[in-house]
Amino acid sequence: MSQRQHLPADERRERTVEALIELCGREEPATLTTGRIASRMGVTQGALFRHFASKEAIWEAAVAWIAERVMARVAAAAEGVEEPLAALEAMFLAHVAFIAEHPGVPRLLMGQLQHPHPTAASRLVRGLLERYRRRLLSLLEEAGRRGQLRAGLDLDAAATQFIGCVQGLVLLSMIADDVSGIVDRAPAAFELYRHGIRADAGGVA
Amino acid sequence: MSQRQHLPADERRERTVEALIELCGREEPATLTTGRIASRMGVTQGALFRHFASKEAIWEAAVAWIAERVMARVAAAAEGVEEPLAALEAMFLAHVAFIAEHPGVPRLLMGQLQHPHPTAASRLVRGLLERYRRRLLSLLEEAGRRGQLRAGLDLDAAATQFIGCVQGLVLLSMIADDVSGIVDRAPAAFELYRHGIRADAGGVA
DNA sequence: TAGAATAGTGACTGATTACTATCTTTTGAG
DNA sequence: CTCAAAAGATAGTAATCAGTCACTATTCTA
Numbered sequence: 001m002s003q004r005q006h007l008p009a010d011e012r013r014e015r016t017v018e019a020l021i022e023l024c025g026r027e028e029p030a031t032l033t034t035g036r037i038a039s040r041m042g043v044t045q046g047a048l049f050r051h052f053a054s055k056e057a058i059w060e061a062a063v064a065w066i067a068e069r070v071m072a073r074v075a076a077a078a079e080g081v082e083e084p085l086a087a088l089e090a091m092f093l094a095h096v097a098f099i100a101e102h103p104g105v106p107r108l109l110m111g112q113l114q115h116p117h118p119t120a121a122s123r124l125v126r127g128l129l130e131r132y133r134r135r136l137l138s139l140l141e142e143a144g145r146r147g148q149l150r151a152g153l154d155l156d157a158a159a160t161q162f163i164g165c166v167q168g169l170v171l172l173s174m175i176a177d178d179v180s181g182i183v184d185r186a187p188a189a190f191e192l193y194r195h196g197i198r199a200d201a202g203g204v205a
Numbered sequence: 206m207s208q209r210q211h212l213p214a215d216e217r218r219e220r221t222v223e224a225l226i227e228l229c230g231r232e233e234p235a236t237l238t239t240g241r242i243a244s245r246m247g248v249t250q251g252a253l254f255r256h257f258a259s260k261e262a263i264w265e266a267a268v269a270w271i272a273e274r275v276m277a278r279v280a281a282a283a284e285g286v287e288e289p290l291a292a293l294e295a296m297f298l299a300h301v302a303f304i305a306e307h308p309g310v311p312r313l314l315m316g317q318l319q320h321p322h323p324t325a326a327s328r329l330v331r332g333l334l335e336r337y338r339r340r341l342l343s344l345l346e347e348a349g350r351r352g353q354l355r356a357g358l359d360l361d362a363a364a365t366q367f368i369g370c371v372q373g374l375v376l377l378s379m380i381a382d383d384v385s386g387i388v389d390r391a392p393a394a395f396e397l398y399r400h401g402i403r404a405d406a407g408g409v410a
Numbered sequence: 411t412a413g414a415a416t417a418g419t420g421a422c423t424g425a426t427t428a429c430t431a432t433c434t435t436t437t438g439a440g
Numbered sequence: 441c442t443c444a445a446a447a448g449a450t451a452g453t454a455a456t457c458a459g460t461c462a463c464t465a466t467t468c469t470a
Contacts, residue, residue: 006436006447028319030235034428047448049429107319113379114233114312126380150400157393160373164394167376168369174318175331188362189369195355196401211417211466238457252418254459 005042013051015041016058017065024104025179029111034058059121063112066105067128073098074132084143085198088136088162089190095166096186103179106170133159140197149197158197165193210247218256220246221263222270229309230384234316239263264326268317271310272333278303279337289348290403293341293367294395300371301391308384311375338364345402354402363402370398 007015019040023032034055035045052058077094081087099105112125136159143149149158169182169189212220224245228237239260240250257263282299283292304310317330341364348354354363374387374394 008437009446012447026321028235028321030233030316030319033426035426043447044449045428046430046450050447055428107321110315111235111319113376114235114316116231116233116312116382129376129380154393154397157390157397160377160390161370161394161397162373163376164369164371164373165366166369167372168365168367171318171334171368171372172365175334177321185362185365188359189366192359192362192366192401194401196397196399213467214417217417239459240457248417249419250458251420251460255417260458 009051013061016048016051017062020058020062021066021102021104021108024108024111025102026104029108030114056119056121059112059119060124062108063121063124063128066102066109067124070095070098070105071128071131074135078139084139084146085148085194088139088143089194091136091139092162092166092190092193093186096169096182099166099170100180100183106174129163132163136162143197148199150199153197161193161196165189214256218266221253221256222267225263225267226271226307226309226313229313229316230307231309234313235319261324261326264317264324265329267313268326268329268333271307271314272329275300275303275310276333276336279340283344289344289351290353290399293344293348294399296341296344297367297371297395297398298391301374301387304371304375305385305388311379334368337368341367348402353404355404358402366398366401370394 016037019037020032023037023040027036034048037058038045038048048058052061073094074091077090078087081090109125109128112119112122115122118126137155140149140155140158144153144155149155169185172185173179173182221242224242225237228242228245232241239253242263243250243253253263257266278299279296282295286292286295314330314333317324317327320327323331342360345354345360345363349358349360354360374390377390378384378387
């Protein structure tokens with residue numbers, strides 16, 4: 001009962017994407033085969049091609065799955081937070097928490113960014129990062145309007161740094177092979193980031 | 206005359222590594238084949254295996270080549286700079302310049318970090334990053350001793366952030382597909398980083 | 411300049427891979 | 441309960457790849 005072998009197409013596609021993301025958490029994305037994905041799902045390899053036109057389409061679906069969820073998570077975290085810098089912090093922590101819950105995500109997205117010639121999936125990744133940047137920039141601009149940022153702060157660089165900040169934690173987790181540890185390190189990392197952008201040092205953390 | 210086909214083994218290995226790094230600048234590392242590396246060098250595929258025991262050994266040599274050079278570059282840039290924060294800045298700019306000169310390097314190293322099960326090459330990458338971190342930490346500690354850093358600054362997070370800062374620029378260059386642009390963005394990125402760690406705002410940049 | 415040592419060629423092999431037919435089983439609507 | 445449509449199994453295929461090997465061309469040394 002726990003695992004029906006015949007599933008409706010929508011659900012099978014969902015399971016495929018989840019299996020792929022989960023596998024990326026412990027194997028190199030580039031060496032993942034359709035056979036490996038299928039066997040993880042308890043299904044034969046040929047069955048995948050009833051639901052996806054190609055292997056590339058599976059990657060595309062996975063990236064779309066991630067993009068949708070990460071943006072929703074981050075938006076939900078920032079929603080209702082009036083203070084822009086607090087909203088940035090909420091986004092930061094939500095982003096890191098999402099990664100900790102899905103350790104395969106950084107490897108999967110990084111793997112897609114490795115393609116220099118854009119594919120459908122890599123275009124989605126680039127689009128995700130651009131939307132993310134735009135959201136960061138609008139929050140930074142709002143903070144600037146409120147006089148909370150350093151005079152002469154390069155907002156573009158500040159948005160890049162935000163992403164780099166997450167990326168630094170991810171890189172560290174890959175070296176140490178400890179993904180869950182990034183949640184503990186995240187507050188200190190954002191504290192450092194905030195000191196880099198805001199007008200002057202307020203209270204002690 | 207310009208391209209002899211028979212080369213001594215040392216030189217052929219060097220050329221192989223250079224070809225690999227150059228190819229990583231425009232192709233996905235994971236899909237690079239020995240045939241592709243060989244054809245770029247004007248040599249047949251089988252010839253590579255006279256100089257390398259396996260494909261894995263080629264990757265290992267490439268990572269060693271990069272590790273040696275990037276550490277030397279960064280050390281040379283910081284050498285003789287008495288002020289620790291100035292030394293950090295010199296390292297930062299030297300690092301970014303190195304990447305701009307070798308656009309394949311980030312993709313190659315990131316590709317190696319994708320392997321969750323450590324290989325000889327990925328161990329070298331992790332070792333490189335650890336040595337790098339240690340060097341950063343010692344500079345940060347020296348700056349701290351001189352009272353140049355914020356009270357209560359998390360030095361570990363500061364070292365991570367430094368690497369993340371470079372990584373943010375790299376990520377941006379991958380999205381925009383413009384590697385040389387990171388050199389122009391580097392000073393602003395470091396300026397932001399410095400504001401995050403140092404004791405108080407000095408003069409205007 | 412002979413000839414040994416080194417470097418490269420070309421043809422090959424076994425393993426792996428994405429993808430595809432053809433057949434069988436399951437599911438759900440009337 | 442029936443039966444058509446959907447989902448999966450089985451067994452392929454052609455292509456690709458790392459690595460091998462016997463042979464040939466080049467280079468260096470004595």
